[in-house]
Amino acid sequence: MNPILAAVGGTIVLAILAIAFGLILSGIDRRVVARMQARVGPPLLQPFTDVRKLLAKQNIIPANAIPWLFNLMPIVALASAITILLYLPFGSFAPVLGEFGDVILVLYLLIIPSLALVIGGFASGSPYATVGAQREMVSMIAYELPLAIAVIAIAWRLMAAGVAEPFLMLTLMQTPVWDVVGPLGILALLILLVMMAWVTPGELSKIPFDSPEAETELAGGILVEYSGRNLGLFTLSQAVKMVAMSAFGIILLLPWNLSPFLGLTGAAAGVADLVFFLLKMLFVVIVSVTVVRTMMARFRITQVVGLYWLVLGGLGALAIILMMADAFLLGVI
Amino acid sequence: MKLTTSLNRSLWVFHFNSGSCNGCDIEIVATLTPRYDPERFGVKLVGSPRHADVLLVTGPVTNQMADRLRRVYAQMPGPKVVMVVGTCGQSGGVFSTSYNLAGPIDQIIPVDVYVPGCAPRPEAIIQGVVTAIAKLERIEGGAKQ
Numbered sequence A: 001m002n003p004i005l006a007a008v009g010g011t012i013v014l015a016i017l018a019i020a021f022g023l024i025l026s027g028i029d030r031r032v033v034a035r036m037q038a039r040v041g042p043p044l045l046q047p048f049t050d051v052r053k054l055l056a057k058q059n060i061i062p063a064n065a066i067p068w069l070f071n072l073m074p075i076v077a078l079a080s081a082i083t084i085l086l087y088l089p090f091g092s093f094a095p096v097l098g099e100f101g102d103v104i105l106v107l108y109l110l111i112i113p114s115l116a117l118v119i120g121g122f123a124s125g126s127p128y129a130t131v132g133a134q135r136e137m138v139s140m141i142a143y144e145l146p147l148a149i150a151v152i153a154i155a156w157r158l159m160a161a162g163v164a165e166p167f168l169m170l171t172l173m174q175t176p177v178w179d180v181v182g183p184l185g186i187l188a189l190l191i192l193l194v195m196m197a198w199v200t201p202g203e204l205s206k207i208p209f210d211s212p213e214a215e216t217e218l219a220g221g222i223l224v225e226y227s228g229r230n231l232g233l234f235t236l237s238q239a240v241k242m243v244a245m246s247a248f249g250i251i252l253l254l255p256w257n258l259s260p261f262l263g264l265t266g267a268a269a270g271v272a273d274l275v276f277f278l279l280k281m282l283f284v285v286i287v288s289v290t291v292v293r294t295m296m297a298r299f300r301i302t303q304v305v306g307l308y309w310l311v312l313g314g315l316g317a318l319a320i321i322l323m324m325a326d327a328f329l330l331g332v333i
Numbered sequence B: 001m002k003l004t005t006s007l008n009r010s011l012w013v014f015h016f017n018s019g020s021c022n023g024c025d026i027e028i029v030a031t032l033t034p035r036y037d038p039e040r041f042g043v044k045l046v047g048s049p050r051h052a053d054v055l056l057v058t059g060p061v062t063n064q065m066a067d068r069l070r071r072v073y074a075q076m077p078g079p080k081v082v083m084v085v086g087t088c089g090q091s092g093g094v095f096s097t098s099y100n101l102a103g104p105i106d107q108i109i110p111v112d113v114y115v116p117g118c119a120p121r122p123e124a125i126i127q128g129v130v131t132a133i134a135k136l137e138r139i140e141g142g143a144k145q
């Protein structure tokens, strides 16, 4: 088949599946939160209903907004969130555009949906949205550090172990880093696992890191002026970003496939791996988003920076030192 | 603006206090507790009128609040429903002889559903939401508003 056609078709299929799965994930998330609070909770498909309603509602553009930026940013957010998925392998399915980008590109792409939110917030011309956008920028700067440390530590260790192309997403998925490291490296990876579990809710702006949206003091913060279709698009982009971020964490740190253990081959292996991958994503979302957001209250923005830079940054430095010691003891550097 | 069936399954509520004694507001908070759990039906409290489908107003509307109420109503995207909770929003109630009233809520903005009581119990507020949903379904069915 024509490679361009295949890429376009793959993108469309992936986008539809990711939106559907992301909305189901957020439905499960809301349901589990409700159960943890001794409530019944909304139906699983509630996010679909919400988005359908938002798409049908009136779309207001405030008088002092910049209309083209205000309307463009929700589309940019959704498109860039879907673009991330093109570079991620799902189970044993290779990424759609795998040969064109690596983990560094994904790191950059992960920023763009948040950046679109920030620009949209500034463009809406509301003081609440401006404060929210500034907070979002600060928390972006904050969580980038531990995320970059985790990526670099893992890719460096793979490179030290002599794995070819350690920065390709496919390599990370096919060569679980846990298999190449020694005991000290395992310790370092456990630390990185804790760091990723804290980066994920920050990246997704969930409680306790939702100070940019802060319903109670900023009345919705960045999104305060968005209504109707634009708000629906932002909701979709956040659902897709939840898929992308949890998949990214899995590829970095929990990359095993099921089929080698079951001895499956062919199509059955693909399906088993995909289902296993989706279950892992559900696990990641429940552990690092749902449980955390039920148990904790919102951090102040200064606390967010302190946590990410001092605590997790310090842990990350420790993890890198352990990784180097591990590589040194095993005699690979 | 076309009404869809998804609207009455996902009512997002914005709560506006136009000068009430806070009694009704506490009952509204009680309605949102796990005991009644309105999220079962997709009802959610939102922080911005731009996200809301239902404007929940309490209080008799003081002179200062009249203009704010009008503006908050205008900020909501259609289709929208206005629900008045409490007697003082309908008639002035215990504040009816006050010098500082711009009138009951329905003199400022159009009202769809009234929940009487000073203060109404959470069950009555839920009954009001159900009435609002029934009204939306009637409008959908093409009946006159």
Ligand code: SF4
Pocket: B020, B021, B022, B023, B024, B025, B058, B059, B085, B086, B087, B088, B089, B093, B094, B117, B118, B119, B120
């Ligand atoms: S109706 Fe009664 S309880 Fe409710 S706000 Fe008015 S005075 Fe207070």
